[in-house]
Amino acid sequence: MPFIPNFPASFLEEHRRWHHVNHHNNPASLPIGYGANFLDFHRQYLAKVLPWYQQQGYDMRLVAPWQEVPEQIRSAPCYDRAAEMRIRNNPESFATADELGRFLEASNLHGCIHEIGAALYGEPDLNDFDVAPHSTIFYNIHGMIEQWYQNWERAKGLRLNSVRGAKKRDSGLTGRRTGGLRGAARRKSKLLRRSGAGKLRRRVGGKPGQTTGNRKPGKVKGNLWMRPAARPQLRIKGGEGKTASAAKRPLTARRLAGRGRRTIP
Known part of the structure; x- marks a missing residue:
């Protein structure tokens, strides 16, 4: 089933629009940032399309990542074996994800796989970025590229960002990640613990300086909540x-x- 039935037009349009907006005639001289955008866009795209595909009850084996580039594609004149070996065996040689992504395009690995794959499997749409995503082979290819991306992340000691739980990085040039909402919550909690404000907030049931119920406001001295001094009794x-x-x-x-x-x- 190379052609995916009932494939949403919105998915095709999203992929088509990205490639048209980011198109460059010379893959060998792509601008800074293109490579990281390429990798992150397709990571997010897989994270969106594959759950939909599974919900339709289609065979997930048909969209599983290739573990190896088919030998018929490797034998093509346009294919750069040395470039593939560098990505797979020496990923740490790429300083950033952006460098990795631009290398995929500059070496023509990405383009050649699409071009020869279309001829090899009788899928001309695979070589047309406007409609390529409605072919199961598209996910074989980009699932494999996603694995190369994750392999680079492991080599750099970065936290993996799997297809199903993808979160975009702060910058495609640095490799730093936001960690998403959970990461932000953990950082906030850590800061509260260090400052003691966490205990203060739990004690008064709100933000520092606020009161709960009918309690009258007091003064904040350091990290301690000071109640108003009692009036002297006669x-x-x-x-x-x-x-x-x-x-x-x-x-x-x-x-x-x-x-x-x-x-x-």
Whole structure:
């Protein structure tokens, strides 16, 4: 089943638009950034299309990545075996993902595989980027390229970003990754733990400086939440610690005149 039935037109349009917007006549002199964009776009594309394909109940074996480039393609005049061996056996020689992606195009590996694959399997659409994704062979090819990409990531000690859980990097030139929302949450949690603000937030049930319920705001001193100082209670002279309220003394003119004093004579 090289031709995928009921393939959504929106998927074809997405792939067609990317290649038209990013098209360059000379693959040997691609601009900086093209290679990383190429690799990341196709990674995201596989992550979108393959789950749809599986939901249709189609045979996943037909879109499985090639583990080797077919020998008939390798034997073609346009194919650069040395370029393939460098990618597979010496991935660390590429400083960035962008360099790897541009090398795939400059060496004509990507173009030659599509061109010879179309002739070899009787799939002319495979050599037309506007409609190539509705062929199962497209996913054999780009699944293999995705494996080469992951092999480069392993060689560089970067966290793998699989097809099914792809997240785009901060920059195609540095190889750094965002880690997605989970990574951002972990970094935020770590910063809170270091500053002590995490404990503060849990204690007051909100952001530092906020209150919960009817609690009156206090002052933040360092990482400690300071409650408002209690008002001094009136002490009864000779009352052994009893307060005026505890004594329940009647409110007299003398007491009114003495308000503001700490003791009642």
